[in-house]
Amino acid sequence: QKEVEQNSGPLSVPEGAIASLNCTYSDRVSQSFFWYRQYSGKSPELIMSIYSNGDKEDGRFTAQLNKASQYVSLLIRDSQPSDSATYLCAVKGSGGSNYKLTFGKGTLLTVNP
Amino acid sequence: SAVISQKPSRDICQRGTSLTIQCQVDSQVTMMFWYRQQPGQSLTLIATANQGSEATYESGFVIDKFPISRPNLTFSTLTVSNMSPEDSSIYLCSVVTGTMDTEAFFGQGTRLTVV
Numbered sequence: 431q432k433e434v435e436q437n438s439g440p441l442s443v444p445e446g447a448i449a450s451l452n453c454t455y456s457d458r459v460s461q462s463f464f465w466y467r468q469y470s471g472k473s474p475e476l477i478m479s480i481y482s483n484g485d486k487e488d489g490r491f492t493a494q495l496n497k498a499s500q501y502v503s504l505l506i507r508d509s510q511p512s513d514s515a516t517y518l519c520a521v522k523g524s525g526g527s528n529y530k531l532t533f534g535k536g537t538l539l540t541v542n543p
Numbered sequence: 544s545a546v547i548s549q550k551p552s553r554d555i556c557q558r559g560t561s562l563t564i565q566c567q568v569d570s571q572v573t574m575m576f577w578y579r580q581q582p583g584q585s586l587t588l589i590a591t592a593n594q595g596s597e598a599t600y601e602s603g604f605v606i607d608k609f610p611i612s613r614p615n616l617t618f619s620t621l622t623v624s625n626m627s628p629e630d631s632s633i634y635l636c637s638v639v640t641g642t643m644d645t646e647a648f649f650g651q652g653t654r655l656t657v658v
Contacts, residue, residue, distance in 0.1 A: 462645045473635055473649040474586070476544075518585060522645055529574060529639065531647055535585040 432457045434521050436534035444542050449506040451537050453519030456500070462522035463495055465504045468536065469515045478504060509541040545570055549636050549650030556626055556657050563622045564653045566636030571616035576637040576647070577609070586635065592619045626657045 433456040443449045451465075462481055466474035480486045480493040480502065492505040502521075506513055516536040523530040546569040556562050566575065574593055578586040589609055590598040598611040612620045623630055636650040 464646070471654075473652045476646055476648060479646055520647070529591070530588060531586075533585040533587075 432460075432521070432523065432532050434519055434532050434534040436517075436519050436537050438535055438537060440538040440540055442540045442542060443509050445509060445511060447509050447541075449509045449513065449539055449541070451504040451506075451517050451519075451539065453502045453504075453534055454500055455502070455519075455521045455532075457521065457524055457532075458497075458500060459524040460521045461524065463493070463502045464520040464522075464531070465491075465493060465502075466518040466520060466533075467513075467515045468518055474518055506539075509539075511541045511543050514539060514541050544646075545572065545638050545640050545648050547636055547638060547648060547650035549653060551653055552651055553654040554656070556655065558627050558657055560626055561622055561624045562626065562655060563620050564634055564636070566619045566621070566650055568617045568638050570640075572638040572640065573616070574639060575613065575619045576639070577611065577619075577621045578635040578637060578649075580633040580635060580652075582632070589621070589634075623655065626655075628657045631655055631657045 435454045465478040467477050468474045478493040480495045486493045490507045494503045516538050518536045519534040520531045548567045550565050577589040580586050588601050589604045590600045592598045592611045592613040594613045594616050610622045634653045637647050639647050
């Protein structure tokens with residue numbers, strides 16, 4: 431059973447701080463990794479994708495991937511109250527399941543003004 | 544990205560009845576996916592719908608309970624049959640696009656309550 435693990439939180443940070451969200455995965459050969467943001471009552475929204483080891487930056491968001499440690503993280507700089515949401519880590523399958531996404535349970539982030 | 548229209552957005556249904564959820568995409572896509580998100584939980588894949596072939600169901604989901612149609616490359620339906628309160632959930636349609644054909648986008652979801 432391929433698994434994606436996230437700390438469910440809640441993670442609470444003050445406005446302007448850096449929020450750090452973490453994710454580990456069990457399928458060693460996974461190649462594609464994603465972070466989704468889901469506001470309460472809304473559908474998931476893709477915010478970052480990462481395929482290679484290292485960092486990928488997009489505005490205030492930085493995704494970090496370490497395939498050797500099977501670890502993906504998302505950093506949100508200068509956190510805003512509008513960033514308050516559940517963040518879902520997703521991992522694309524491998525081999526015959528390479529079209530499927532496995533989602534973690536999500537981390538609830540609260541940014542306090 | 545893709546624009547995905549899903550309807551209804553919500554419904555309250557009596558147990559024992561069925562509900563059909565529609566998903567329309569603004570471009571042709573090979574695969575469409577149906578997910579379930581139970582309260583406070585993450586997304587669980589129900590099935591993958593390919594045009595011209597039967598849907599592929601994940602473990603724990605069966606065609607009799609969740610029949611799926613995929614008549615063309617832009618449209619799919621999911622039916623939740625013989626509903627019980629345990630079927631109360633959010634149902635989400637998804638497609639995969641992008642240069643690496645890996646990025647998944649979601650419809651607005653259907654919030655189903657079975658009473």
